[in-house]
Ligand SMILES: [Zn+2]
């Protein structure tokens with residue numbers, strides 16, 4: 001099915017729309033929104049049928065957790081985001097979704113047990129999720145708050161809209177809405193690990209955390225517009241923190257293959273980064289600055 005799918009996909013953001021590629025409009029409504037962008041070369045469109053053979057997905061096993069696999073496309077598609085195959089005792093979840101899918105990808109995931117569910121952090125990862133759901137015959141969990149950003153009709157009734165702030169997708173695997181970037185922006189919590197998409201970003205110094213021992217380097221960042229660098233203010237970050245606070249974790253995987261932070265006090269680093277971001281926004285007495293952890 002995917003190999004004959006001629007529906008248009010935005011090259012810039014990776015979103016698949018129901019419109020055939022031949023009828024693609026000038027502009028993408030996702031890229032026109034202030035949290036995305038139209039690239040310097042202008043808006044370009046492709047489709048799954050056009051992508052076959054020109055792209056390849058890579059499957060990279062996490063170096064410390066053999067149950068976590070990053071899946072991303074080469075050459076780069078959209079902003080280079082990844083989907084993550086998360087293995088749980090009750091089956092696999094695909095956390096977030098990417099546009100490109102081919103037989104090799106299907107065979108790889110099926111060789112590891114297939115998918116019990118797809119869960120998506122926010123609309124920038126909607127990609128071609130209904131195609132994936134069809135191939136793996138599984139549901140797709142999405143935050144109900146953000147459904148205005150859907151761009152394809154769910155003829156097979158694959159979508160399950162999550163209304164609650166927390167929802168257990170499989171035993172021990174919880175989707176938790178933090179908000180911020182989008183109203184329904186979510187993370188996935190599994191045991192000692194969270195998967196954040198771009199609900200929580202990892203700074204460049206955060207990628208080499210051990211080399212920055214002065215306690216002043218920013219590990220994480222919290223943006224309204226991720227690629228356009230519009231930071232969230234302290235009210236939004238405090239709300240995110242209050243929703244995150246009940247969940248313990250020592251590993252945080254963000255949206256790219258290389259963006260992972262492992263630290264015994266990973267959660268404390270999230271709070272510290274929120275507070276530093278607030279201080280540099282010239283807040284000195286906000287309630288977020290009074291929060292403590294441990
Ligand atoms: Zn787009």
Ligand SMILES: [Zn+2]
Pocket residue numbers: 035122124181198226
């Ligand atoms: Zn985003």
